[in-house]
Amino acid sequence: xxxVSQHPSWVICKSGTSVxxxxxxxxxxxxxxxxxxxxxxxxxxxxxxxxxxxxxxxEQGVEKDKFLINHASLTLSTLTVTSAHPEDSSFYICSTxxxxxxxxxxxxxxxxxx
Amino acid sequence: SQQGEEDPQAxxxxxxxxxxxxxxxxxxxxxLQWYRQNSGRGLVHLILIRSNEREKHSGRLRVTLDTSKxxxxxxxxxxxxxxxxxxxxxTTGNQFYFGTGTSLTVIP
Numbered sequence: 507x508x509x510v511s512q513h514p515s516w517v518i519c520k521s522g523t524s525v526x527x528x529x530x531x532x533x534x535x536x537x538x539x540x541x542x543x544x545x546x547x548x549x550x551x552x553x554x555x556x557x558x559x560x561x562x563x564x565e566q567g568v569e570k571d572k573f574l575i576n577h578a579s580l581t582l583s584t585l586t587v588t589s590a591h592p593e594d595s596s597f598y599i600c601s602t603x604x605x606x607x608x609x610x611x612x613x614x615x616x617x618x619x620x
Numbered sequence: 621s622q623q624g625e626e627d628p629q630a631x632x633x634x635x636x637x638x639x640x641x642x643x644x645x646x647x648x649x650x651x652l653q654w655y656r657q658n659s660g661r662g663l664v665h666l667i668l669i670r671s672n673e674r675e676k677h678s679g680r681l682r683v684t685l686d687t688s689k690x691x692x693x694x695x696x697x698x699x700x701x702x703x704x705x706x707x708x709x710x711t712t713g714n715q716f717y718f719g720t721g722t723s724l725t726v727i728p
Binding site: 512542547548549550551552597599601608609610611612613614616 | 653655660661662663664665668708710717718719720721723
Protein backbone atom coordinates (compact mmCIF):
# COMPACT_ATOMS: atom_id res chain seq x y z
CA UNK A 507 0.00 0.00 0.00
CA UNK A 508 0.86 3.65 -0.19
CA UNK A 509 3.45 4.69 2.35
CA VAL A 510 4.40 8.08 3.69
CA SER A 511 7.84 8.16 5.21
CA GLN A 512 8.22 10.76 7.96
CA HIS A 513 11.56 11.81 9.46
CA PRO A 514 12.83 12.24 12.02
CA SER A 515 10.73 10.09 14.33
CA TRP A 516 11.93 12.09 17.30
CA VAL A 517 14.06 15.16 17.82
CA ILE A 518 15.27 17.18 20.77
CA CYS A 519 16.34 20.74 20.13
CA LYS A 520 17.28 23.81 22.09
CA SER A 521 14.99 26.79 22.42
CA GLY A 522 15.45 29.25 19.61
CA THR A 523 16.61 26.74 17.04
CA SER A 524 14.65 25.51 14.03
CA VAL A 525 13.64 21.96 13.25
CA UNK A 526 12.64 20.53 9.90
CA UNK A 527 10.32 17.56 9.56
CA UNK A 528 10.05 15.75 6.26
CA UNK A 529 7.29 13.67 4.80
CA UNK A 530 7.94 11.72 1.63
CA UNK A 531 5.42 9.78 -0.34
CA UNK A 532 6.90 6.53 -1.54
CA UNK A 533 5.81 5.10 -4.88
CA UNK A 534 3.08 7.65 -5.39
CA UNK A 535 2.62 11.37 -5.85
CA UNK A 536 1.13 13.42 -3.06
CA UNK A 537 -0.47 16.54 -4.46
CA UNK A 538 -1.79 17.52 -1.06
CA UNK A 539 -0.25 16.95 2.35
CA UNK A 540 -1.97 17.59 5.65
CA UNK A 541 0.00 18.47 8.77
CA UNK A 542 -1.33 17.71 12.23
CA UNK A 543 -0.24 18.39 15.75
CA UNK A 544 -1.13 16.25 18.71
CA UNK A 545 -0.67 17.06 22.39
CA UNK A 546 -0.44 14.22 24.92
CA UNK A 547 -3.69 12.35 25.37
CA UNK A 548 -5.45 14.61 22.91
CA UNK A 549 -6.69 14.31 19.38
CA UNK A 550 -4.99 15.44 16.22
CA UNK A 551 -5.48 19.04 15.26
CA UNK A 552 -5.13 20.02 11.63
CA UNK A 553 -2.48 22.72 11.33
CA UNK A 554 -2.26 23.29 7.62
CA UNK A 555 -2.83 21.86 4.19
CA UNK A 556 -0.04 22.07 1.66
CA UNK A 557 -0.44 21.75 -2.08
CA UNK A 558 2.44 21.06 -4.38
CA UNK A 559 3.74 24.23 -5.95
CA UNK A 560 1.56 26.66 -4.02
CA UNK A 561 1.33 28.26 -0.61
CA UNK A 562 0.00 26.24 2.27
CA UNK A 563 -3.39 26.94 3.78
CA UNK A 564 -3.18 27.35 7.54
CA GLU A 565 -5.91 26.68 10.03
CA GLN A 566 -7.08 29.49 12.24
CA GLY A 567 -4.71 30.14 15.10
CA VAL A 568 -1.68 28.51 13.48
CA GLU A 569 1.22 30.92 12.95
CA LYS A 570 2.38 30.58 9.38
CA ASP A 571 5.66 32.34 10.10
CA LYS A 572 6.42 29.89 12.86
CA PHE A 573 5.39 26.72 11.08
CA LEU A 574 6.83 26.97 7.61
CA ILE A 575 5.49 24.45 5.14
CA ASN A 576 7.10 23.72 1.82
CA HIS A 577 5.69 21.35 -0.77
CA ALA A 578 8.12 21.83 -3.61
CA SER A 579 7.66 18.43 -5.20
CA LEU A 580 4.98 15.80 -5.54
CA THR A 581 6.84 13.46 -3.23
CA LEU A 582 8.13 15.76 -0.51
CA SER A 583 6.51 18.13 1.96
CA THR A 584 8.38 19.70 4.86
CA LEU A 585 7.32 21.41 8.06
CA THR A 586 9.88 23.67 9.71
CA VAL A 587 9.28 24.78 13.26
CA THR A 588 11.19 28.05 13.48
CA SER A 589 12.61 29.54 16.67
CA ALA A 590 11.22 26.63 18.63
CA HIS A 591 10.05 27.08 22.21
CA PRO A 592 9.14 24.49 24.83
CA GLU A 593 5.43 25.04 24.12
CA ASP A 594 6.07 23.79 20.59
CA SER A 595 6.92 20.39 22.02
CA SER A 596 4.37 18.07 20.53
CA PHE A 597 3.77 15.15 18.20
CA TYR A 598 3.57 16.18 14.55
CA ILE A 599 2.05 13.92 11.88
CA CYS A 600 1.62 14.31 8.15
CA SER A 601 -1.03 12.70 6.02
CA THR A 602 -1.97 12.56 2.39
CA UNK A 603 -4.77 11.26 0.25
CA UNK A 604 -4.09 8.08 -1.63
CA UNK A 605 -6.98 8.22 -4.00
CA UNK A 606 -10.68 7.77 -3.49
CA UNK A 607 -11.41 8.49 0.11
CA UNK A 608 -8.35 6.90 1.59
CA UNK A 609 -5.65 8.60 3.57
CA UNK A 610 -2.28 7.43 4.75
CA UNK A 611 -0.27 8.84 7.61
CA UNK A 612 3.36 9.25 8.43
CA UNK A 613 4.65 7.62 11.58
CA UNK A 614 4.90 10.94 13.35
CA UNK A 615 7.66 13.09 14.83
CA UNK A 616 7.96 13.72 18.51
CA UNK A 617 9.52 17.13 19.04
CA UNK A 618 10.91 18.10 22.41
CA UNK A 619 12.21 21.62 22.86
CA UNK A 620 14.45 22.14 25.86
CA SER B 621 -12.12 23.22 15.75
CA GLN B 622 -13.12 19.66 16.60
CA GLN B 623 -15.61 18.08 14.26
CA GLY B 624 -15.99 14.75 15.96
CA GLU B 625 -16.41 13.86 19.56
CA GLU B 626 -16.10 10.39 20.91
CA ASP B 627 -17.29 8.65 23.97
CA PRO B 628 -16.28 7.24 26.18
CA GLN B 629 -13.00 9.09 26.52
CA ALA B 630 -11.54 6.05 28.23
CA UNK B 631 -12.66 2.43 28.31
CA UNK B 632 -11.20 -0.47 30.25
CA UNK B 633 -12.38 -4.02 29.61
CA UNK B 634 -11.28 -7.60 30.15
CA UNK B 635 -9.76 -9.58 27.34
CA UNK B 636 -12.46 -11.38 25.38
CA UNK B 637 -15.12 -8.76 26.00
CA UNK B 638 -16.48 -6.50 23.30
CA UNK B 639 -15.56 -2.82 23.17
CA UNK B 640 -17.88 -0.19 21.76
CA UNK B 641 -16.83 3.36 20.99
CA UNK B 642 -19.09 6.08 19.70
CA UNK B 643 -18.39 9.12 17.56
CA UNK B 644 -20.63 12.10 16.95
CA UNK B 645 -20.01 14.78 14.38
CA UNK B 646 -21.48 18.11 13.46
CA UNK B 647 -21.63 18.72 9.73
CA UNK B 648 -22.45 16.66 6.66
CA UNK B 649 -19.79 14.21 5.59
CA UNK B 650 -18.65 12.23 2.59
CA UNK B 651 -17.33 9.40 4.69
CA LEU B 652 -16.17 8.57 8.18
CA GLN B 653 -13.02 6.71 9.05
CA TRP B 654 -11.73 5.03 12.16
CA TYR B 655 -8.07 5.03 13.10
CA ARG B 656 -6.00 3.40 15.77
CA GLN B 657 -3.00 4.94 17.45
CA ASN B 658 -0.64 3.16 19.77
CA SER B 659 0.92 5.41 22.38
CA GLY B 660 3.31 7.88 20.80
CA ARG B 661 3.04 6.29 17.39
CA GLY B 662 1.47 7.13 14.06
CA LEU B 663 -2.04 6.35 12.97
CA VAL B 664 -3.25 3.16 11.39
CA HIS B 665 -6.33 3.25 9.22
CA LEU B 666 -8.88 0.69 10.33
CA ILE B 667 -12.02 1.12 8.30
CA LEU B 668 -13.89 3.62 6.15
CA ILE B 669 -17.63 3.87 5.86
CA ARG B 670 -19.26 6.04 3.24
CA SER B 671 -22.16 8.35 3.94
CA ASN B 672 -24.55 6.08 2.03
CA GLU B 673 -23.55 3.00 4.00
CA ARG B 674 -25.03 1.97 7.32
CA GLU B 675 -22.78 -0.85 8.46
CA LYS B 676 -19.42 -2.28 7.58
CA HIS B 677 -17.35 -5.19 8.85
CA SER B 678 -13.66 -5.92 8.81
CA GLY B 679 -12.45 -8.89 10.79
CA ARG B 680 -13.32 -8.26 14.43
CA LEU B 681 -14.38 -4.69 13.65
CA ARG B 682 -17.92 -3.56 13.01
CA VAL B 683 -18.72 0.04 12.18
CA THR B 684 -22.15 1.59 11.96
CA LEU B 685 -23.13 4.99 10.64
CA ASP B 686 -26.32 6.89 11.31
CA THR B 687 -26.26 10.07 9.25
CA SER B 688 -29.60 11.22 10.65
CA LYS B 689 -28.08 11.26 14.12
CA UNK B 690 -24.64 12.24 12.85
CA UNK B 691 -23.07 9.41 14.76
CA UNK B 692 -20.99 6.31 14.23
CA UNK B 693 -19.93 3.44 16.42
CA UNK B 694 -16.94 1.12 16.35
CA UNK B 695 -17.34 -2.32 17.86
CA UNK B 696 -14.32 -4.51 18.52
CA UNK B 697 -15.40 -8.05 19.28
CA UNK B 698 -13.48 -10.57 21.36
CA UNK B 699 -10.95 -7.96 22.40
CA UNK B 700 -7.29 -8.79 22.92
CA UNK B 701 -4.62 -7.12 25.00
CA UNK B 702 -3.00 -6.01 21.73
CA UNK B 703 -6.09 -3.92 20.98
CA UNK B 704 -5.02 -1.52 23.71
CA UNK B 705 -4.66 1.83 21.93
CA UNK B 706 -6.43 5.08 21.24
CA UNK B 707 -9.14 5.04 18.62
CA UNK B 708 -10.15 8.09 16.62
CA UNK B 709 -12.92 8.76 14.21
CA UNK B 710 -12.26 11.18 11.37
CA THR B 711 -14.71 12.73 9.00
CA THR B 712 -14.19 13.97 5.48
CA GLY B 713 -16.44 16.53 3.94
CA ASN B 714 -15.05 19.88 3.02
CA GLN B 715 -12.32 19.28 5.55
CA PHE B 716 -10.74 16.34 7.31
CA TYR B 717 -11.06 16.44 11.07
CA PHE B 718 -10.40 14.02 13.87
CA GLY B 719 -12.53 13.22 16.86
CA THR B 720 -11.34 13.51 20.42
CA GLY B 721 -10.49 9.81 20.69
CA THR B 722 -11.24 6.92 22.99
CA SER B 723 -8.45 5.35 24.99
CA LEU B 724 -9.06 1.62 25.16
CA THR B 725 -7.32 -0.62 27.67
CA VAL B 726 -7.80 -4.36 27.36
CA ILE B 727 -6.75 -6.18 30.50
CA PRO B 728 -5.26 -9.64 29.94
